[in-house]
Amino acid sequence: MQNNFTIKPPGEVVDHPFPPTRPDVKIVESSDKIYEVDCQELQWWFAIPKMSGRYMWAEYDGETQKLDAVTEMIPTAPAIIRDIECVEIQFNELLTKDWPPAPNLMYVTIDDTHTRWISVVNTFDGKRVFNTIGEEWFEDQWGPDCKRRIVDDGRYELQPDGSYKTTDGQGFGAGTYDVTIGDNTFHCLRVIDVYTEKEHGGEMCEVYVEEGGRTVFFRRYDGRYLRGDLLKKFPNNRQMVINDITYIHSNCTGWFHDTFTLASLGEE
Numbered sequence: 360m361q362n363n364f365t366i367k368p369p370g371e372v373v374d375h376p377f378p379p380t381r382p383d384v385k386i387v388e389s390s391d392k393i394y395e396v397d398c399q400e401l402q403w404w405f406a407i408p409k410m411s412g413r414y415m416w417a418e419y420d421g422e423t424q425k426l427d428a429v430t431e432m433i434p435t436a437p438a439i440i441r442d443i444e445c446v447e448i449q450f451n452e453l454l455t456k457d458w459p460p461a462p463n464l465m466y467v468t469i470d471d472t473h474t475r476w477i478s479v480v481n482t483f484d485g486k487r488v489f490n491t492i493g494e495e496w497f498e499d500q501w502g503p504d505c506k507r508r509i510v511d512d513g514r515y516e517l518q519p520d521g522s523y524k525t526t527d528g529q530g531f532g533a534g535t536y537d538v539t540i541g542d543n544t545f546h547c548l549r550v551i552d553v554y555t556e557k558e559h560g561g562e563m564c565e566v567y568v569e570e571g572g573r574t575v576f577f578r579r580y581d582g583r584y585l586r587g588d589l590l591k592k593f594p595n596n597r598q599m600v601i602n603d604i605t606y607i608h609s610n611c612t613g614w615f616h617d618t619f620t621l622a623s624l625g626e627e
């Protein structure tokens with residue numbers, strides 16, 4: 360099938376507002392509950408699939424607290440792919456480690472209830488490779504639609520030992536917190552997005568989304584299913600136990616980071 364893509368060359372991050380050392384963070388549970396947020400972002404890539412805005416995030420090394428990477432996502436053009444109206448988003452990266460490359464372009468869409476990926480473009484050996492909705496493995500890699508409406512319906516039940524058990528709830532919300540980043544304080548719904556279908560646990564995200572639906576702080580965790588015995592590798596890292604499975608603060612780079620978005624600096 361012929362796709363009607365408009366290709367643009369990738370750019371570069373030429374400047375960014377993030378400090379060289381991780382901002383101070385204070386997270387305090389709040390009794391002023393948030394039960395629902397409308398998150399228009401791609402989860403968890405922090406950009407909204409609309410022809411406006413500039414989206415950036417920074418990753419700080421969990422051990423050194425130094426800035427490791429900055430990613431910029433800029434909506435560049437409307438597009439139609441397989442009869443779906445979408446937005447082209449260009450990636451720009453500034454990396455200080457030899458990490459696997461991110462996509463060059465994404466084509467993404469939003470409606471009244473969901474966001475989703477339509478196509479992702481990578482460069483391999485100098486050639487652009489498209490991975491598009493409807494093709495084999497696309498949904499496995501880029502997931503189904505992301506629900507904009509994120510609710511706290513009591514899915515995660517805190518146990519006396521600090522671990523969690525899941526209930527019959529289906530929401531991703533897991534409590535309300537005031538998150539102070541530098542001089543800015545955000546009233547946030549904490550989101551736990553966890554893949555529980557594999558023995559020993561897959562990927563898990565701990566996300567703090569402010570009332571307007573923007574992510575301000577993010578941590579990625581892994582269970583043993585994909586990464587092996589991370590507890591042995593990172594015995595002092597943050598841990599979260601859900602349904603007796605231990606998730607360790609770590610990500611696909613084989614290290615651990617705290618992620619701050621442009622919104623965490625009080626910028627849109």
